[in-house]
Amino acid sequence: MEFLKSLSNNYYYLVAIILFVIGMHTMLTHANLIKKVIAMNIMDASVFLLFVAVGYVRGGAAPVIEASANRVYVNPLPGALMLTGIVVGISVTAYALSLVTKIFRYYGTVDADEIVEIRSQEQ
Amino acid sequence: MEDQIVRLISRLVAPFIQLYGIYIILHGHLSPGGGFSGGAIFGASLVLLALSFNLAAGVKQISHATASYLESGGALGFALTGLAALALGGYYLANGSAGFPLGRPGELFSSGAILLITVFIGIKVASTMVTLFYNLIEGEARDGVSEKPEQ
Amino acid sequence: MMVEHFPVLIIVLPLAGAFLMPLLARRQVKLCWPALLLILVLVLGMAVTLLWRLDSSGPYFYHLGGWPPPWGIELQVDFLRVYLLLVVLGLGLWIAVYAWRDLEHELKPELIGWYCALYALLIGSMAGIALTNDLFNLFVFMEICAIASCAVITIKETRECLEAGFKYLILSAMGTGCYLLAVALIYMVTGHLNFALVREALPEAAALYPNNVLAAAALIIVAFAVKAALFPLHVWLPDAHAAAPSPSSAVLSGVVIKIYAFALLILFYRVLPGSLLSAVPLNEVILWLSVLGIVFGSIFAMVQEDLKKMLAYSSIAQIGYVFLGIGLANRTALVGALYHLLNHGIMKALLFMAAGNIIHAAGLRRIKSLSGIGPKMPLTMLPFAVAGASMIGIPGTGGLIGKWFLALGALETGRLLIVIIIIAGSLLNAIYYLPIIINAYLNPLSEGVSFKPVPRLMTASLLAGAAAVIFFGVFSKPVVLLLERAVTGFF
Numbered sequence: 001m002e003f004l005k006s007l008s009n010n011y012y013y014l015v016a017i018i019l020f021v022i023g024m025h026t027m028l029t030h031a032n033l034i035k036k037v038i039a040m041n042i043m044d045a046s047v048f049l050l051f052v053a054v055g056y057v058r059g060g061a062a063p064v065i066e067a068s069a070n071r072v073y074v075n076p077l078p079g080a081l082m083l084t085g086i087v088v089g090i091s092v093t094a095y096a097l098s099l100v101t102k103i104f105r106y107y108g109t110v111d112a113d114e115i116v117e118i119r120s121q122e123q
Numbered sequence: 124m125e126d127q128i129v130r131l132i133s134r135l136v137a138p139f140i141q142l143y144g145i146y147i148i149l150h151g152h153l154s155p156g157g158g159f160s161g162g163a164i165f166g167a168s169l170v171l172l173a174l175s176f177n178l179a180a181g182v183k184q185i186s187h188a189t190a191s192y193l194e195s196g197g198a199l200g201f202a203l204t205g206l207a208a209l210a211l212g213g214y215y216l217a218n219g220s221a222g223f224p225l226g227r228p229g230e231l232f233s234s235g236a237i238l239l240i241t242v243f244i245g246i247k248v249a250s251t252m253v254t255l256f257y258n259l260i261e262g263e264a265r266d267g268v269s270e271k272p273e274q
Numbered sequence: 275m276m277v278e279h280f281p282v283l284i285i286v287l288p289l290a291g292a293f294l295m296p297l298l299a300r301r302q303v304k305l306c307w308p309a310l311l312l313i314l315v316l317v318l319g320m321a322v323t324l325l326w327r328l329d330s331s332g333p334y335f336y337h338l339g340g341w342p343p344p345w346g347i348e349l350q351v352d353f354l355r356v357y358l359l360l361v362v363l364g365l366g367l368w369i370a371v372y373a374w375r376d377l378e379h380e381l382k383p384e385l386i387g388w389y390c391a392l393y394a395l396l397i398g399s400m401a402g403i404a405l406t407n408d409l410f411n412l413f414v415f416m417e418i419c420a421i422a423s424c425a426v427i428t429i430k431e432t433r434e435c436l437e438a439g440f441k442y443l444i445l446s447a448m449g450t451g452c453y454l455l456a457v458a459l460i461y462m463v464t465g466h467l468n469f470a471l472v473r474e475a476l477p478e479a480a481a482l483y484p485n486n487v488l489a490a491a492a493l494i495i496v497a498f499a500v501k502a503a504l505f506p507l508h509v510w511l512p513d514a515h516a517a518a519p520s521p522s523s524a525v526l527s528g529v530v531i532k533i534y535a536f537a538l539l540i541l542f543y544r545v546l547p548g549s550l551l552s553a554v555p556l557n558e559v560i561l562w563l564s565v566l567g568i569v570f571g572s573i574f575a576m577v578q579e580d581l582k583k584m585l586a587y588s589s590i591a592q593i594g595y596v597f598l599g600i601g602l603a604n605r606t607a608l609v610g611a612l613y614h615l616l617n618h619g620i621m622k623a624l625l626f627m628a629a630g631n632i633i634h635a636a637g638l639r640r641i642k643s644l645s646g647i648g649p650k651m652p653l654t655m656l657p658f659a660v661a662g663a664s665m666i667g668i669p670g671t672g673g674l675i676g677k678w679f680l681a682l683g684a685l686e687t688g689r690l691l692i693v694i695i696i697i698a699g700s701l702l703n704a705i706y707y708l709p710i711i712i713n714a715y716l717n718p719l720s721e722g723v724s725f726k727p728v729p730r731l732m733t734a735s736l737l738a739g740a741a742a743v744i745f746f747g748v749f750s751k752p753v754v755l756l757l758e759r760a761v762t763g764f765f
Contacts, residue, residue: 020455027448036444043451050458062155078461081410085454087159088417092447094255095421099428099440101259106433115437188300195293202290205282214340215282221340 012053019046031112037096044089051078133175140168148245152234158244166252190250197247280320281336281349288398292391299387306390307374314367321359343468350407353760358404366397373521375729396422409457409467420446426522438513445510449500456493477547498538505567508590515586520630527589528623535596561601567594572702592618607683609757614676621661624739628658646719653733657740662707667700672746
């Protein structure tokens with residue numbers, strides 16, 4: 001009961017971990033290369049979610065300090081970090097997709113199993 | 124594909140998207156947003172034009188070469204801003220402590236090096252979006268001949 | 275004083291250079307390589323100056339933007355970091371000299387500028403990993419390094435390169451994803467990203483939230499084991515390092531995988547609390563995985579037919595030695611591991627360069643087809659033989675010293691089995707390196723092989739590498755003294 005209670009209070013951890021595992025599983029086991037790239041993004045997004053959730057303060061405002069107002073702000077650091085993380089994720093995704101298009105041009109398919117088959121037939 | 128509605132709308136909307144992008148870049152130090160978000164919006168408007176018309180129309184807005192120059196220039200500008208702080212006697216990327224004018228908080232021309240850096244990042248991100256798009260499109264055209272799937 | 279700013283300049287100059295290269299390539303492609311070499315020489319000079327300053331005035335921290343740790347990113351300059359920096363930059367410069375001539379023939383001319391940009395990016399990011407003292411900053415440099423190293427693999431755009439590059443990209447994205455999750459878990463319980471502050475806050479946090487910290491430690495091991503190709507997670511390495519152009523293979527196998535082993539070392543003993551490591555024997559895990567890596571990497575290498583693939587599998591065995599030093603957790607072994615890191619960098623890069631020379635001159639890749647080429651390419655096969663001897667650990671070569679210290683360290687902890695495995699690993703190396711050398715010198719040349727002349731600069735850099743292998747084998751004292759000062763903070 002205690003466990004369930006703490007779980008419901010921290011449900012975003014659970015969501016993040018589930019997303020992370022989904023992403024990792026798909027990335028490692030799925031044959032479709034595009035889906036691998038999507039899974040990579042899901043995995044990254046789960047960590048971004050966790051980070052931003054950690055930095056959130058209930059009822060906090062966007063962390064732009066105004067001299068007059070005296071209120072609670074959310075932690076700006078995770079947001080800034082995750083922006084960097086998103087940028088990094090975008091570049092990796094763009095690069096991975098360009099690789100997939102090149103591979104598609106060689107084989108006419110983006111399925112890893114079919115690619116293996118094509119190669120084994122050639123030998 | 125030629126769709127009159129898409130073309131008309133995107134031509135109408137593009138300047139406003141660009142203006143909004145510039146606004147977000149310039150207010151990066153005052154409100155949520157900044158170089159990356161603003162640059163992405165600005166770049167998206169250019170990609171939108173190229174998508175709804177064709178590559179030639181997009182290239183007329185900003186050529187591939189110009190985009191690459193801006194891309195490198197934006198990144199170098201960032202690095203140079205950091206080095207300027209060194210030259211002024213502060214640490215790398217130092218702001219107020221290196222003597223950049225900080226202005227009054229809340230005003231447009233405040234925050235010293237941060238505004239400069241945001242603008243450079245905006246330029247870099249917008250042109251990167253465009254070069255990425257051009258590269259994917261042109262790569263198709265350029266490599267298509269030599270790299271046909273081997274039957 | 276300007277010297278104070280050198281740490282950040284060492285990172286920024288190559289990165290800025292990387293953005294300069296595309297501009298330069300549009301104007302004057304010929305200037306790209308000289309510009310790259312100039313940057314690398316400059317940066318190496320700065321690193322040497324840092325070492326000199328370190329000797330006179332001791333370790334110090336550099337705060338980016340002048341913001342002290344809880345707010346700003348911190349770079350640390352101590353003997354260990356500067357040693358790594360010297361290894362990365364020295365090897366980087368040496369391989370770049372070789373790559374200059376080799377890639378002129380191997381790559382399309384319009385790609386030369388891009389290769390220079392990627393190379394500069396790779397060196398800059400590795401310098402960043404070596405110096406940074408911040409968890410998230412480390413992540414960013416790791417991603418830059420991953421993209422740059424994938425790109426130097428796939429730059430030729432052959433089918434093998436593309437597939438190997440994609441595989442590497444996906445697996446390394448998994449690695450960095452794991453690392454980022456670990457950072458999130460640590461940040462969650464400590465509220466810090468700076469190594470020193472996290473280390474201070476972790477013992478208390480680990481008592482309150484043991485699961486978080488344990489999960490983070492496990493994720494860190496997985497992340498860096500993937501990145502550095504520790505045994506069961508090495509699957510991407512053979513394809514990637516074998517398919518890449520030879521200079522890329524040299525820099526990837528010689529330097530890039532080492533830098534991740536180093537990052538694991540730092541995170542393990544400078545960030546994670548000692549109480550955690552004594553409660554859960556994580557270094558035992560690393561120790562036995564590295565033992566498996568030493569044995570199986572060599573066994574896989576034996577059955578390979580392709581020369582570069584064999585060298586790649588041999589890297590898996592050799593990175594095992596570096597991890598062995600991390601797992602043994604005592605200073606002598608760590609000195610050995612770090613010495614091996616330098617030496618393996620030199621010899622593996624040398625072997626890949628020699629393979630590149632052979633491919634360049636005769637187009638041969640299969641191990642069997644190398645018979646009799648020794649007398650035909652004496653200046654290539656002599657360095658190859660020297661590097662092979664060093665791999666085996668013949669006295670007078672650098673390979674012996676590292677293994678010697680590792681074995682001493684293992685004896686200090688009373689693990690005789692590890693000593694036996696270190697010796698057995700050397701014998702296994704002999705089984706696959708000696709036949710190639712014997713075959714190249716004693717057997718007759720197979721028919722129909724013609725030789726193109728190899729550019730002099732390529733041969734010269736090979737000879738320089740062979741000289742370095744012997745130099746570090748005979749005059750090991752200065753480096754060992756430096757390393758003993760570098761590891762004083764550990765354990």
